[in-house]
Amino acid sequence: MKDAIPSGPVGQASGLPALKPASAEGKPEACPTGEKGSKPEACTTAQKPDSASQARSTGVVSIAILCSRVLGLVRDQMLNGFFGSAFTGIFTAAFRTPNMLRDLFAEGALSTAFVTTFSKKMKTEGDEAAWVLGRKMISLSIWFMSIVAIAGVLLSPIIFRILTPGLSEEAKVLGIWLAQIMYPFIALVSVTALVMGMLNSKKVFFIPAVASAFFNLGCIVGGVVIAWFIDPGFRNGHVSEKGLTGFAIGTLIGGVLQLAVQLPALHRVGFRFRFDFGCKDPAVKEVLHLMWPSMLAASGTQVAVLLNTIFATFTAGHEKSLAWLGNAQRLQQLPLGLFGVAVATVTLPMLSRLATEGMTPAFRSALAKGLRLVLFLTLPCAVGLTLLAHEIISVIFEHGKFTAVDVQNTAAPLQAYAFGLIFYAAIKVLQPAFYTINRRFIPMMVSIGVIAFTATVNSITVFVFHWDHTALAWATAIGLSLNFLTLYGCMRKFASGLETRSLVQALIKLIVGIAVMSAVCLVAKYTIMADWSHLNFMLRCAGLGVSISVAAVAYFAVTKMLQVEEAGEFLSLLGRRFGKK
Known part of the structure; x- marks a missing residue:
């Protein structure tokens, strides 16, 4: 098989140029080692700016993402406080599929494949060739994802019922309505992901990261304003499910704001958009070629979450279990977004550029640096969330209709997700590296195995042992650990050490x-x-x-x-x- 672990030299087996000495163009070979393993001073000095720049860029992105995650918490606070766990669980289930498509396709497979190809093209052919690819991909994305959004609206009655088989018919009707409102979000966010990828490749990190804050701001302000107009009870402090419609529309408003805030920055770095449907371009084909295995690879976690949604409806909490798991995941996403995604955002363009020269020591060093940095930042977060889960959830969510019982039922899965946080963040850094070295099928096969593992464990815990929703969170966390350990072993083999x-x-x-x-x-x-x-x-x-x-x-x-x-x-x-x- 093409993607089997190679027995020969890494550079040759991967389809990338073999490791070379200094070229005529002046590209230096790997830093030589002097006596007793010491590195020449000039070489050591040259490496430090890259390391410092990586940490500095990570810090900038982390600060920007912090704003988004805090606003995301505020949004979830409002939903839980205004509507309670039952209605919040229905809203969470309605947004599950559009949100999964965002994580899996737009901000997952599409973003990873596009950034990898765009960065290489920018380095080898220059900015203008890269802009051409950007125009083609945006045009294709608008066309294709609009069809997906329309299909989602039309098929929502079927999709929602499949994903929530254990809910009551009344809950399903409300969930279908909310899902139909929010499906167009996927078309907006797919274009946003491409814009974000181009800016990151041009080393503009803060604006794309802070754009997510505008998404949450649109959800909050738009949701409250529209709910106030369409739900009389909302104005009088007696909210009903009608107010959820306002927050569903607010999701679309947030999607528009997230895209709009990035366009001026994209214009400043030189991009000019016009429709270009030249899909036969080799670079477009390369992006699409990378996408589908990337999408399957990234699907491990997302499908696990989707399975959790299905199985959670059969637990004792039903729709409340969806809210409890969703709230726990939100708190997991805070450090994940701050550190895991931030490190991955900064590291991926760097790895894509370095991969053009083969499996060099610089490539291994950058990847290892990213893993050490994400471990340093997420390990204390995971331990803190575990030890102080009850207190953290109580302070953030225990308001309005969110009770002490909800706190207890959210704290248990949070401790499970905290364990998986470390591995999830490391996967965010490690997984995209496989696409930069043309080993795209390895994460895909690992992900399929994780999906099978999670589905099997969930079936046993829910239908055989009749355990509650906390078991679903633990299955996801253990699946993440298996995913990371397998990927790490493979990359260590390919890179001849990590x-x-x-x-x-x-x-x-x-x-x-x-x-x-x-x-x-x-x-x-x-x-x-x-x-x-x-x-x-x-x-x-x-x-x-x-x-x-x-x-x-x-x-x-x-x-x-x-x-x-x-x-x-x-x-x-x-x-x-x-x-x-």
């Missing part, structure tokens, strides 16, 4: 920092937050805020003291952000 020793050494140091951080969290949990149910909202916020802040300071201080490279870079970045030298 600086695993450095990764293990960094992990050992991080565990020390995690131990100190965990001690801080536990002490706070059983002292200042021990009488949680009797604390008012402000005291809860203060106690949780102090606990998280002290734990974070302890983690960064210990890792800095242990000379974890990523800790030094991250703290230096924060120092520059606050004007320190």
Whole structure:
């Protein structure tokens, strides 16, 4: 098979140029090693700016995504507080398919395949050739995804019933109506993903990242305003399911804003749009050729979420289980978006450019650096979410119609998703690297295996053992760990090493920092937050805020003291952000 693990040289087996010495064009070979493994000073100096730039760009993207994730939490707070878990679960199920298509196709397969091809074309043929590819892909996307959106509207009665077989007929009717309103969102977001990819390839990261904040802002403001007009009960504080229609329309408003805010930046970097349906272009064919295995590869997590939706309707909570799982995922997505997606966003264009020269030490170093950075940032988040799950959910969601029972039922799956967070974030960095080296079928095969594993486990836990929705979250998390470990083993084979020793050494140091951080969290949990149910909202916020802040300071201080490279870079970045030298 073409994508079987090669027995010969990596560069030749992958279909990329074999590793070469310095070329006539002046491309330097890998940094030579001097006596006792030391690197020449000039070579070491040359590598540091790339590492610092990667960390700096990651920080910029993380700050932008933070705005989006916080607004996303506000949106979910409003839905849960206004409508309660049952109606929020129906809304979540209605948005599941359009949102899955966004993650799987627009911001997943399409974005990965396009950025890979666009970055290579920009490097080898120049900006104008890359702009031509951008115009063709946007034109094709508008045409094709509009058809998908129309089909989604027409087929919603069938699709929604398949995805929510355990819900009541009344809930299904409402869900179908909401899904039909939100399906056109996929056409908007597919164009947005292409625009974002072009800007990232031009090393413009902040605007595309912050654009997601405008999506959530449109959902919140548009949803509230429209709900106020169409639902009399909403105006009087007695909301009903009619108000959900307003939030569904707000989703479309948010999609328009997310695209519109990026267009001026795209114009500034030189892109000019006009319709171009030249789909026979070799570069377009390359994008499409990369897309379908990429889409299947990325489908592992998304199909697992989809399966969770189906199986959750058969658990004791029914539509409430959908809201509980959705809220837990939202909290998982916060650090994932901040760090995992941020690192992947910065790393993918870099890997795409480096892959044009073969499987060089620079390629391995950039990928390993991304994995170490995402581990450094997500590991404390995962542990913090696990230890303080109940308190975090209570502060964020326990308002209005969201009760203490909802808090408890959301905390359990959050702890499962926290375990999967580390692997999910690492997959975001590792998986796209396979497409840059023309090994696109490996993630696809791994993903299919994960889907089969998740479906089997879910069937047993729900229909045989009759466990609740928390088991579904654990199946997803374990599937993510298997996905990452398999991909890592394959990439390590292809790349003839992936600086695993450095990764293990960094992990050992991080565990020390995690131990100190965990001690801080536990002490706070059983002292200042021990009488949680009797604390008012402000005291809860203060106690949780102090606990998280002290734990974070302890983690960064210990890792800095242990000379974890990523800790030094991250703290230096924060120092520059606050004007320190």
